[in-house]
Amino acid sequence: MTTPIDPTTTPAWTELSAERDALVPDLRGWFRDDADRARRFSFELADLHVDLSKNLVDDEILASLVRLAEQTGVADRFAAMLRGEHINTTEDRAVLHTALRRPAGASPALHVDGQDVDADVQSVLDAMTAFADRVRSGEWTGITGKKVQTVVNIGIGGSDLGPAMISAALEPYATAGISARFVSNIDPFDLAHKTADLDPETTLFVVASKTFTTLETLTNARLARDWLWAGLEASGAIDGGDEARTDAVAHHFVAVSTALEKVAAFGIDTANAFGFWDWVGGRYSVDSAIGLSLMIELGPDSFRELLAGFHAVDEHVASTPLASNVPVLMGLLNVWYTNFLGAQSHAVLPYAQQLSRFAAYLQQLTMESNGKSVRWDGSPVTTQTGEIFWGEPGTNGQHAFYQLIHQGTRLIPADFIAFANPAYPLKDDGRDVHGLFLANFLAQTKALAFGKTAEEVEAEGTTGALVAARTFPGNRPTTSIFAAALTPRVLGELIALYEHITFTQGVIWGINSFDQWGVELGKQLALQIAPAIEGDAEAAAAQDASTRALLDYYRTHRA
Ligand code: F6P
Numbered sequence: 001m002t003t004p005i006d007p008t009t010t011p012a013w014t015e016l017s018a019e020r021d022a023l024v025p026d027l028r029g030w031f032r033d034d035a036d037r038a039r040r041f042s043f044e045l046a047d048l049h050v051d052l053s054k055n056l057v058d059d060e061i062l063a064s065l066v067r068l069a070e071q072t073g074v075a076d077r078f079a080a081m082l083r084g085e086h087i088n089t090t091e092d093r094a095v096l097h098t099a100l101r102r103p104a105g106a107s108p109a110l111h112v113d114g115q116d117v118d119a120d121v122q123s124v125l126d127a128m129t130a131f132a133d134r135v136r137s138g139e140w141t142g143i144t145g146k147k148v149q150t151v152v153n154i155g156i157g158g159s160d161l162g163p164a165m166i167s168a169a170l171e172p173y174a175t176a177g178i179s180a181r182f183v184s185n186i187d188p189f190d191l192a193h194k195t196a197d198l199d200p201e202t203t204l205f206v207v208a209s210k211t212f213t214t215l216e217t218l219t220n221a222r223l224a225r226d227w228l229w230a231g232l233e234a235s236g237a238i239d240g241g242d243e244a245r246t247d248a249v250a251h252h253f254v255a256v257s258t259a260l261e262k263v264a265a266f267g268i269d270t271a272n273a274f275g276f277w278d279w280v281g282g283r284y285s286v287d288s289a290i291g292l293s294l295m296i297e298l299g300p301d302s303f304r305e306l307l308a309g310f311h312a313v314d315e316h317v318a319s320t321p322l323a324s325n326v327p328v329l330m331g332l333l334n335v336w337y338t339n340f341l342g343a344q345s346h347a348v349l350p351y352a353q354q355l356s357r358f359a360a361y362l363q364q365l366t367m368e369s370n371g372k373s374v375r376w377d378g379s380p381v382t383t384q385t386g387e388i389f390w391g392e393p394g395t396n397g398q399h400a401f402y403q404l405i406h407q408g409t410r411l412i413p414a415d416f417i418a419f420a421n422p423a424y425p426l427k428d429d430g431r432d433v434h435g436l437f438l439a440n441f442l443a444q445t446k447a448l449a450f451g452k453t454a455e456e457v458e459a460e461g462t463t464g465a466l467v468a469a470r471t472f473p474g475n476r477p478t479t480s481i482f483a484a485a486l487t488p489r490v491l492g493e494l495i496a497l498y499e500h501i502t503f504t505q506g507v508i509w510g511i512n513s514f515d516q517w518g519v520e521l522g523k524q525l526a527l528q529i530a531p532a533i534e535g536d537a538e539a540a541a542a543q544d545a546s547t548r549a550l551l552d553y554y555r556t557h558r559a
Contacts, residue, residue: 001089001376001377002073002080003377004375004376004377004379004510004511005071005072005073005510006382006510007068007071007072007335007339007382007383007508007509007510008382008383009382010067010068010071010072011067011071012064012065012067012068012070012071013068015064015067016061016064016065016068016336016340017340019060019061019064020340020341023056023061025056025475026475027054027056027449027450027474027475028449028450028451028474030058031053031449031450037053038051038053040053040059041053041055041062043324043326043329045313045316045326045327045493045497046309046312046313046316046489046493047309047312047483047484047487047489047490047493048326048481048482048483048490048493048494048497049481049482049483050326050330050479050480050481050482051479051480051481051482052329052330052333052479054445054448054449054477054478054479054480055333055413055477055478055479056336056337056341056475056477057333057336061336062329062332063323065329065332065333065335065336066322066323066328066329066332068332068335068508069322069328069331069332069504069508070322072507072508072510073507074322074328074504074507074508075322077503077507078317078318078500078503078507079318081095081096081098081503082098082314082318083112084096084099084110084112084113084117084279087376087512087514088279088281088512088514088515089376089377089512090376090512090515090517091278091514091515093278093279093514094112094113094279095279095281095284095514096110096112096117096277096279096280097279097280097281097284097285097287097288097499098310098311098314099112099117099118099121099279100121100276100280100287100288100307100310101287101307101308101310101311101314101492101496102118102121102311103308103311104118104122106118112279115277120277124274124275124276124288124289125304127274128274128289128291128292128295128300128303129295129300131254131272131274131292131296132292132295132296132299132300132303133300135148135151135178135204135296136176136178136296136299140204141251142200142201142202142203142204142251142252143201143232143237143238143247143248143251143252144201144232144237146199146201146202147177147202148178148202148203148204148296149177149178149179149199149202149203150178150179150180150181150198150202150203150204151178151179151180151181151203151204151205151206151293151296151297152180152181152182152183152194152195152198152203152204152205152206152224153180153181153182153183153206153208153292153293154183154184154191154205154206154207154208154217154220154221154224155182155184155206155207155208155209155214155217155256155290156184156185156209156214156216156217157184157214157282157283157364157368158210158281158282158283158284158285158286158290158364159208159209159210159214159217159256159282159285159290160182160184160208161283161357161360161361161364162283162285162286162290162291162361162495163180163182163208163286163290163291163293163294164182164184164357164361165355165357165358165360165361166286166291166294166306166491167180167182167293167294167297167298168354168355168356168357169352169354169355169357169358169486169491170294170298170302170354170486170488170491171354171423172423172424173298173299173302173488174297174298175299176297176299178296178297179297180293180294180296180297181194182194182293183195183220183224184216184217184220185216186215186216186219186220188223190220191220191223191224191227195224195227199231200227200228200231200232200235200237200252201231201232201235201237203228203252204252204253204254204296205221205224205225205228205252205253205254206254206255206256206292206293206296207221207253207254207255207256207257207263207266207268208255208256208257208290208292208293209255209256209257209259210257210258210259210276210280210282210285210290211257211258211259211262212255212257212258212259212262212263212266213259213262215523215526215527218266221253221266224253225249225253225267228248228249228252228253229245229248232248246267249267249268250268250269250272253267253268253272254268254272254273254274254292255268255272255273255274256273256274256275256276256288256289256290256292257273257275257276258275258276258277258278258280260273260275274289274292275289276288276289276290281514282516283364283365283368283369284365284499284514286495287306287307287310287492291303291306294306298488302488303488305487305488305489305492306488306489306491306492307492308489308492309488309489309490309491309492309493309494309495309496310492310493310495310496311492311496312489312492312493312496313327313492313493313496313497313500314496314500317496317500326497327496327497327498327499327500327501327503327504328500328504330479330497330501330504331500331501331502331503331504331505331508332504332508333413333477333479334346334387334413334501334505335505335508335509337387337411337413337477338384338385338387338505339383339384341411342411343387343410343411343412343413344387344388344410345387345388345389345390345410345412346366346387346388346389346390346412346413346414346415347390347391347397347405347412347413347414347415348362348389348390348391348414348415348417349391349392349393349394349397349414349415349416349417349444350391350393350394350416350417350418351393351394351395351416351417351418351419351437351438351440351441352393352417352418352419352486353393354423354486355393355417355486356392356393358391358417359389359390359391359392361495362389362391362498363389363390365498365499365502366386366387366389366498366501366502367386367388367389368516368518368519369502369503369506369511369513369514370385370386370387370502370505370506370509370511370513371385371386371518372385372386372509372511372512372518373385375509375510375511375512376510376511376512377510379510381509381510381511382510383509385505385509385511391414394416394440394441394444395437395440398440398444402444405448405476406447406448406472406476407472407473411476411477412476413477413478413479414448414476414477414478414479415478415479415481416441416444416445416478416479416480416481417481417482417494418438418441418480418481418482418483419482419483419484419485419486419490420438420482420483420484420485421434421484421485422434422437423485423486441480444478445478445480447472447474448474448476448477448478449474449475449476449477449478450474451471451472451473451474451475451476452470452471452472452474453471454467454468454471457470457471481494481497528542529543529547532551533551533554
């Protein structure tokens with residue numbers, strides 16, 4: 001195992017500390033004195049235009065950050081990942097989500113741990129394509145011969161957030177009359193609510209679980225099966241016999257998992273199951289068979305476009321020097337804000353209503369990956385890790401939390417994401433509404449960067465205490481990511497960009513970004529506490545005083 005390099009012992013860290021101490025942020029002055037700043041700090045990454053110029057860095061700081069990446073071995077670690085080395089040390093696994101989007105016939109072929117990775121990836125993609133085509137054409141039907149109208153993906157975490165986010169983002173591409181829904185929470189409201197208006201005869205469930213052991217997903221899958229049987233029996237479509245029920249499951253349930261034997265044990269025919277591999281982490285799995293619901297809803301062509309977008313960014317990461325490697329630069333900026341300027345959180349603000357779930361998706365990607373206190377060799381981390389990601393689409397956020405970003409006491413770096421063309425080109429009294437929307441995106445990044453001085457406020461006639469209240473300090477850092485339109489390819493590029501930003505930060509901090517032991521304890525305790533909820537006095541007595549009191553409250557208030 002390679003020992004992680006302690007970033008705080010590198011010469012670059014020392015340089016950055018000195019640069020931080022000398023830093024007087026002055027975006028107004030920097031832009032005024034440097035006509036080339038916007039051009040020099042902007043990059044093209046496949047179809048994305050990425051403007052880093054409104055960040056609190058100058059050329060020297062950026063150069064020191066790049067040296068930090070060099071001195072912590074970021075390029076080597078990327079290469080090790082792409083080669084299939086077992087960089088997921090705690091689970092002794094390769095990390096090969098990038099292999100999921102290699103095009104057919106990619107050269108040189110990728111063989112890892114005795115597996116012909118390319119051949120296996122293409123074979124699952126072909127099986128998914130054939131199945132999606134059958135469902136979309138109506139060749140695959142429910143048990144009564146009706147075409148599928150709704151696909152319900154049952155999964156949680158990485159088996160839900162990616163497909164759910166992309167389904168909402170690419171809704172205009174769902175042109176086959178099939179829509180997707182996503183059930184994740186074990187709160188019974190979720191399944192009940194999302195099936196309430198569905199017809200069992202036209203509903204297909206995709207049970208998506210890497211491990212096929214996840215409590216929420218298996219519980220919801222059983223509830224869905226009961227819902228299906230009850231609905232079909234009530235309408236007389238099937239009798240209540242075992243054979244009819246098995247047949248109903250065969251027509252209305254498929255699965256996606258790395259554990260196909262567990263799929264069979266659940267009662268789903270493995271002929272209708274789509275596999276992937278342990279080298280795909282849950283939060284990196286949307287481009288594996290976990291994307292089956294998307295392929296059905298959006299079509300195989302759109303799904304492959306999405307993969308092509310991911311791959312374009314993978315190619316950039318693998319072949320671009322660190323100084324112009326966009327995901328690396330963005331990861332380095334996050335390190336700068338987290339470790340040198342004391343930022344604790346990071347806002348992601350898409351100017352696209354379709355990206356309403358993007359921040360939630362990024363929360364799992366970034367926080368499950370880098371929310372760690374130990375390094376990949378088991379030693380403690382030497383600096384702060386893992387920013388808190390959050391956000392909402394603009395302009396909604398402008399009327400909610402932007403106040404704090406503009407005038408609050410905290411430093412919150414923000415990524416703005418926008419698209420030149422709208423999904424729906426509506427006009428308001430002849431005026432392009434999307435143009436107005438984009439004016440807000442530009443206005444916000446400008447206001448955050450350049451603020452409004454007391455003199456400017458006074459020049460507008462404001463006096464007294466109101467002047468301070470109406471002053472904007474500026475120097476609030478933003479990155480702008482702009483693309484022509486929110487297409488499948490562009491969305492793939494965006495997701496891959498954030499995957500590699502996350503990895504860059506993980507390498508600098510010495511973290512294994514691909515395990516998630518921190519979610520285990522809660523899962524174990526829930527299983528221990530469940531009997532107490534169900535009335536087992538011994539299990540209740542074994543709890544701590546606070547948990548016992550909460551159990552008492554539950555017992556006295558449960559109707
Ligand atoms: O929350 C922990 C986790 O393991 C995630 O990493 C994963 O995406 C999710 O649970 C769901 O796991 P599975 O796909 O195995 O059901």
